[in-house]
Amino acid sequence: MIEGKFGDDEELFFEIELIAADGLELPVDAMLDTGFSDWLAIDKQDLEGLDWPYVGERNMRIAKGEANFDIYVGKVRIDGEEFDIPVHVGDGVPEILIGRQWLKSRRLVVDMQSNVLTLGGS
Structure with missing residues (x-):
């Protein structure tokens, strides 16, 4: 189970590690977006240096269209x-x-009154 933290606007952040093709591990704070139906989304500039293999493209509906x-x-x-x-x-x-x-394989616990935010096994 990992403990998260609340952002200034009550966002839900968890520390994860991005692992580059050469094995370099980069700890980052990732925001849980329940409106995003997939695994991970990053900006193009964050991709630099990771050397992950490209597999294609996908058109998706997002909040802006x-x-x-x-x-x-x-x-x-x-x-x-x-x-x-x-x-x-x-x-x-x-x-x-x-x-x-x-969230299909991990249990999310959010208790803002107690300042508890966890993501972990069921």
């Missing part, structure tokens, strides 16, 4: 486990985002 994303296979570590997942890469993604797919 339609957007085209390049899809890469990325490696991340969450709660000590490594995963190879599809990563949506686009222009203007304001935060590194983790989406609802993580």
Whole structure:
């Protein structure tokens, strides 16, 4: 189980690690976006240096309308486990985002009154 933190506007942040193709591990704060139905989304500039393999593109509906994303296979570590997942890469993604797919195998606990935010095993 990993403990998260609340952002200034009550966003839900969790520390994850992006793992580059050469094995370099980059800890980052990722925001949980329950409106994002996939695994991970990052801005194109955040992709530099990771050297993840490109696999195609996908058009998706987002809050601002339609957007085209390049899809890469990325490696991340969450709660000590490594995963190879599809990563949506686009222009203007304001935060590194983790989406609802993580909630299929992890339990989210949010208790703002007690300042408790966790993401972990069921």
